[in-house]
Amino acid sequence: MILPWNHRHCQHLLCFMLRKICAIVALGLLPFWLKAQTGQPPLKIPGLLETLSQSSQMVVVTTKDWTASEGTLRRFEQTERAWQQVEPAFPVVVGRSGLGWGLGLTNRHPASDPQKREGDGRSPAGIFHLTYAFGYAAADKVPQIKLPYIQCTASVECIDDTNSSYYNIIKDRNSVAKVDWKSSEKMRMSDDEYKLGVFIAHNASPAEPGGGSCVFMHIWKEPGHPTSGCTAMSMGHLERIVGWLDPRSQPVIVQMPEEEYRRRQTPWHLPAIQF
Numbered sequence: 001m002i003l004p005w006n007h008r009h010c011q012h013l014l015c016f017m018l019r020k021i022c023a024i025v026a027l028g029l030l031p032f033w034l035k036a037q038t039g040q041p042p043l044k045i046p047g048l049l050e051t052l053s054q055s056s057q058m059v060v061v062t063t064k065d066w067t068a069s070e071g072t073l074r075r076f077e078q079t080e081r082a083w084q085q086v087e088p089a090f091p092v093v094v095g096r097s098g099l100g101w102g103l104g105l106t107n108r109h110p111a112s113d114p115q116k117r118e119g120d121g122r123s124p125a126g127i128f129h130l131t132y133a134f135g136y137a138a139a140d141k142v143p144q145i146k147l148p149y150i151q152c153t154a155s156v157e158c159i160d161d162t163n164s165s166y167y168n169i170i171k172d173r174n175s176v177a178k179v180d181w182k183s184s185e186k187m188r189m190s191d192d193e194y195k196l197g198v199f200i201a202h203n204a205s206p207a208e209p210g211g212g213s214c215v216f217m218h219i220w221k222e223p224g225h226p227t228s229g230c231t232a233m234s235m236g237h238l239e240r241i242v243g244w245l246d247p248r249s250q251p252v253i254v255q256m257p258e259e260e261y262r263r264r265q266t267p268w269h270l271p272a273i274q275f
Contacts, residue, residue, distance in 0.1 A: 045106055049269060052105075052127070057251035058083065059130065059217075059241065060271060061231055062258050066114050067098040069226035073233060075241065076271045077249075083271035086244070092233045096226035097121035099257060103203040103211050104128035116202070116212045116229075118162060123229050124202040124215055125256040127268075131204070133242050134170065134187065134216075135196040144243045150187075152194055157184035158214035168203055168213035185214050193219050196238055198245065200231070200253055217241070217253070231255065 056078040063071040073092045076083040100114035102124025109115070109126075116124040132148040139149050150156065155174045159166040164181035173179050187194055197218035203211035212229065220232035231253075245251045256264070258275045265272060 044267060045108065048105055048127075052252070052269060055250040055252050057245060057249040058271065059251065059253040060261075060273065061092060061094070061253065061255040062261050062273070062275070063094060063099060063256075065098070065257050065259070066100070068257070069094055069096055069098060070224060071231075073231075073237070074271070074273065075244070085271070087240070090233065090237050091223065092231055092237075093220055093224060093226050094123035094231050094255075095121045095229040099123050099125040099255065102126045102128065102215075103208060104201065105252070118160065118210045118212050120212075121226075121228055122212075123227070123231055123255065124200070124212060125260065126202075127252055127254050129201040129204075130198050130217075130245060130251040130253055131201045133196070133198050133245070134194065136188065136194070146246045146248075147198070147242070148247070152187035154186075154188050156187040157181075158187060159184045160213045162209040167209060168207040168211075170199065170214075191221070192235070193221065193232070195219060196235070196242055198242060 058076045058078070060074045060076065061071050063069075071092050071094050072089045074089045075086045077086055078084075097120055098114070100116035100120065100122035101109035102116040103126075104124065105127040107126075114122060116122050130147070132150060133145050134150040134152055135142060136152055138151055142149065150170055153172070156170060156172050158170045159168065159181045161167060161181035161183040166176070166181060170187060194216075197216045200215045200217060202215045203213065207213065216230045217238065218230055218232050219235050219238055220227075223234075254261070254270060261270065261273065262275075264270060
């Protein structure tokens, strides 16, 4: 025998169904609510994990916060799907204004965070390819360097003129039909800062005018002395890094404050670091 539903039964059933519906909707809206509250975009970036899975060499630079100009560098190799640290961590310096999100493999960042721009004194935060090396020596004098190599002669410059068609490119001015820049960085300096270096592919393909240019790993002036936007270290440490980097390993550099690294370590499959 089927008993008829009374008014109270209907009320209980309706309330139960409404609670279920509200819970489902709330779960679906939770990521959007969190983004609105924190200003943080989704940490899942299309294609990032696939790109990183093809890299087996990673340089990681971390700082205490966005404004710190001193940091720590660690380098890792990926073996059997696990990142292994190659040597003990060592000190580096970054831009005099600290870090700001740059344009590399990760371009979607909170607008409230510092953003790297031309001439702001910040080093770029994010993940970037390490594409080629440069230095004062002739190529045949540095056979240990496996990356593509540019010798820095007196006519070699890195163009930081945002109106130039060669913006953020290292060029020999004697090799171009028309020099269309009014501002550049001489790569053959009077000191040893650019005696050896690596180009960090920030804002590189294609370059966004004003997004920042000429960002390198190079030799520091002295311990603790910040740069204008590069990452600098001792000659000995840089020599070991440059000799280790191999284009077949598709090397990348990861650079960001410690707290930002902690948030992204798991979703981006980055090496685990104890700070």
